[in-house]
Amino acid sequence: MNYESGDMYAITDDSERKRSRRWLIIGAAVVVVLILAFVLMRPHKPAAPAGAGPTAPQGDQLPVVSVGVPGNNAVARQVAATGSLAARVxxxxxxxxxxxxxxxxxxxxxxxxxxxxxxxxxxRSVQTQTAASLAAQIRVAQADATLAQSELDRAMKLVSGGYISKADIETKTATRDAANARVRVAEATLAQQRAANGRLxxxxxxxxxxxxxxxxxxxxxxxxxxxxxxxxxxGELELKADVAESDLPGIFVGAVATVVPVGGTASYTGHVWQLPAVIDPQTRRGTVRIALPFDRSLRPGGFASATIQIGANTAPVLPNAAIQTDAQGNYVYVVDKNDKVQPVRVTTGEVTDAGVAIVSGLAGNERVVLQAGAFLSPGQKIKPVLKPMTATK
Known part of the structure; x- marks a missing residue:
């Protein structure tokens, strides 16, 4: 009876193994069917020609890039300088x-x-007493002169009667003249003393x-x-601005300058009133003197920066984001007629609030990539979106 039970358990285990193997086969078949269905339903792309590179994105897959036509703008030529404030005179x-x-x-x-x-x-206590003494001497001299004049007048009345000789008249006249001279000397001495007192x-x-x-x-x-x-x-002040030798030829007397003291935001308008006569042989810089009107906010000895206007010219102006830089210098991406970007070498000039002036490299009528230039490659095709730019022809 024990043998029969063992055979029964053996038959049961064998049935379970067959059932598990059957389910595994069914699952594998379902997976194979699903893979085949996915492959058959996926859309097929045409085969690329032999030797062709990676396929470029088409249609909506092209990158959308902002471009602009810069034209030609009036760009003010400026010279930046720094220096210290001082009294003009x-x-x-x-x-x-x-x-x-x-x-x-x-x-x-x-x-x-x-x-x-x-x-x-x-x-001036001592000097005051000296002046008083001199004033008294004037009164003494005036009294002597008055007495001498009286004696001369009496002698003139007696000369006609022969009581006094002409020699006595001449003596009394000389005495009168000497007395008047002493009065004038005393007056001059007093005036000198009073002037000296005033200079105290x-x-x-x-x-x-x-x-x-x-x-x-x-x-x-x-x-x-x-x-x-x-x-x-x-109350007139000036800024003694240090300017590089290469910038001096464009600066002229009367040029308008905007001065901003360090630590403040207020600006003050002045003008160049003197150009340097010499150049420092070590620093190769000269001192341009900018006259400023009186203002209590300006303090001599303070440090300030200046922007000197030296004229204007016309040039394309681009935002700073449009300019790329590499080891060879600056360049921008220009979009050609096939909407492909091509690098163009440029030379930059003045930097203003409007943007960066392009001195050379652009005529102003090109479509220039304004943003995202760093993510593009030469010859890459894009979907350009034209942005308006202010320009003066």
Whole structure:
């Protein structure tokens, strides 16, 4: 009975193996049918000619690229420069007289002063007494002159009666003249002293802006004390701009310049008033002086940049994205009549807010790729989309 059970189990295992093998065969057949159906239903492309390269994209598969016709625009020629701000005419002010102890300083840096305005006063107590003494000497001399005139008048009345000789008259006349001369000398001496007293006051030689002061009340000053105040005449400033030697030939006196101080966004309009007489032999640069009107925002000694307008010309202008660069220089992609892109070497010029001027390489009537040039290849066919560009013929 045990043998019969073993045979039964053996028959059952064999049936299971046959059933599993049958399902595997059926699954494999289904997969083969599906693969054959996919191959038969897929559309067939015509065979490429022998030796042909990769097939180019057709129709909607061509890349859509923006192109433009730049034309010719008026491009302002500019020269960029940097430099420092300074007073156009700086007036150093010191002691003009004999000096002394400073009693008061009446102005501060940044203050506007008029011509002849007192900047500081110097003690004049001794000089005042000297002037008073000289004034008294004038009165003494005037009294002597009055007395001499009276004596001469009396003598003239007596000369006709023979009481006084002509020699006495001449003597009295000389005495009167000498007395009058002493009066004039005393008056001149007093005027000289008063002028010297007036020079004790330190005054502004002309109207302008006080830039600095180096004197304090109580300080002893003299003609050897050096500069006590610095004044910008008329408040006029200038930018001493360093310009490369190659850019100097195009700059002329009167050229308009836009100056922007470092750290600010405000711009100021000035004009070139002086060109350099010499070129620095080491830096090969010259200093162009740009006059600027008075403005409290401009401070001498500050650093600023300038853009000098030196004329204008016409040239195609392209956005910066249209210009490509390689080891040989700059180039742009131009679309030919077959809508294929071809590289064209160009020389760039002025860079403005409108774009980059093309000095050579383009006539202005070409269709130029404006964007995505870096992703194109020479001879590649594209689908160009023309974009309007502002141009002046």
């Amino acid at each position: 700086e007036m150093p002010v010191g002691v003009a007289g004999e000096g002394g102890r400073v009693t008061a300083v009446l102005v501060q840096p940044g203050q506007w002063v008029g011509a002849g305005q007192v900047l500081a006063t110097v003690d 006051d330190i005054r502004a030689p002309a109207a302008g802006l006080v830039l600095s002061r180096s004197v304090e009340p109580g300080q002893i000053v003299s003609a050897g004390s050096g500069v006590l105040f610095r004044i910008a005449k008329g």
